[in-house]
Amino acid sequence: MTGAAVALPHFEALADLPRELKADGSVVTAADRAVESAIRDVLAAARPTDAVLGEEEGQTGASGRRWIIDPIDGTALFVAGDNRWLILIALEEDGEVTTAVAAHPAQGSLWWATRGGGAFEGRIVGGRVVAETPVHVSAGADTVAGSRLGVVPEEWNRELVAPLKELTPALHWPIHPALMIARGDLDLAVQTGGQIWDFASTSLIVREAGGAYSGIDGRPQPGPGASVYARSDALRQAALEAMAVVSGSR
Template identity: 65%
Template sequence: MDDDLSLAKSAALAGAAEAMRHFAALADLPREMKADGSVVTLADRAVEATIRDVLTAARPADAILGEEEGETSGSGGRRWIIDPIDGTALFVAGDQRWLVLVALEEQGEITAGVAVVPAMDRVWWAGRGTGAYEGRLSGGRIVDETRIHVAACASREVAGSRLGVVPDWDREVAEPLIALADEQHWPLHPPLMIARGELDLAVQTCGQIWDFAATSLIITEAGGHYRGLYGRVGPGAGPSLFAANAELRDEALSAVNAAPARS
């Protein structure tokens, strides 16, 4: 039986392949608006169904939580967490930066995480205590596996640090950091850029547990830090902060928490 991280990779790659099938035919892709104003498509649902099929076949007793289909119960304190297309607005716009995210939570702790950027043929993964890695996709397989680390010379202060803010349309919560840092364009998801040493700090201004479960582990195993902006330690609902080191994390959290409350 495959280990959990291998299974997470297999499920994420199967979802990525399904997503690319729809991405290649965007003009004909039905889409609609959710109650929260975000867009959802047939691709989101098809990708989640594909990932669920892989996970259920291998681990039928495990719970699964997905953005589109909700939670199915399981036993033993194990739960797979799926974001079938993270960045659906990017996806429908033809932007390549969207992701497929799969993570495993055991007894409340994330122990495996995979992030695929299918349109760029890139994949990142981590297991609890085993480090973070990046690879390239070729013919549906992972090649050129490389261990990744945050930048050893990353800034310890918000002022002048390399900052990424995502998504582009919801930035108010990050304004105290934007005013001080050197905000940069993000050709990849900003938390992954920190994990590979290309940014120092990132704010994801909104989201749910499925947006953060995989990336929170990847950045931690790369030597970085993850926190909710308002006291939350583990992945969950609300804005989140990713940092290359503890000093930068703490200063960034202090700057955000000292800012006037959002109305």
Template identity: 60%
Template structure:
């Protein structure tokens, strides 16, 4: 049996170490070269440096665990796997937008059991452990505020508030995919990652149109532990590649999936 509290504390320590590195690069953006990956997304030296810092903390404390990172791929084997997105929102990062995150999660035997999301430039930390709830605090604060989804909203997407990620440019096929929802729901701005706002009761829904497992591992657990629901738009329950939906309730989640499926 693992020590889940210890694993969560380690995830926080690793994510905060990465955040510290990321902030140094964020403070000197004008000097930061940018590259394009094969898929057209932006990557920088900062992404690699943040992941290296996170890996150093995790590997030093749990040398037998596997680690999967967006930049470094998979290292190690076994039933325990740490999942890292060193800079979630690199395009925002290089644009000077303060909403970028450092995401760290722990998966045991295929289930995410701990997750941390740090928003370094806003000075906040969001975290959850399986069965222990979800919380948010300022960086450096010892105590967290319990997160809970809004229990009062309707269980239909009609009139619901939805945050769409990304909010700056949505590819034409993704706009078409979301049109049944955006036609009946109210699209709302998100000053911090929209899934976290679902967990905090400030949004009913969040849709992330594209992503990989490292984009969803931490945020999916935080939303679930706050009382909400997460799945891929295809209904898969585990975080993985593809568009994903976060909702304040099971009924709203099901109704939104049906609407998007055209049924």
């Protein structure tokens, strides 16, 4: 809740929000830095011996327990006034993500999961989580053709996802496609780039909802590069095979 409380006032006053470009050309704002700083303050008070890795401040500390923070996932959406941006927080223990939270603060929704404990969706009302609901992926055929596909970002001029476009159309996503898969609203999603903080939280939520996740190279752990989410492991494999023509893994 702390991150949302810091981010929302910035989102409501975008005209006055300082922003700049990083070395990689992506946008960063004062809101990104303020949200990460606020989350770090909470973690420092509650878990002072844990390590923290954040997109804006890098890693601090060394421990078998590491918090992974993306203070504003989708900063380009944020500065455009698009409410689909998220705050992502995950806990990694001995190299495995065990706890995950994904919030759409501007939409008032929260998603979370624990390893072996399932995945859930709730609403944020008055700073409290209400309407807690277990989520689960949908059933269906394990073929890319006919599947409900989401791509992050919503661009089709990317060579990586072109083979999927030939098999099934991409759908507009009102919330992050990984969360839509967890809730049964999509079957397959590709995020065409990112770092560990982009995937740590959403990968666990999808898996705990009964789905599958991997990097484009098939690695099971979240990390840099493109990633695939699917409602089944067989569908994930089918998507990787379809994209192998471009990725060079075939």
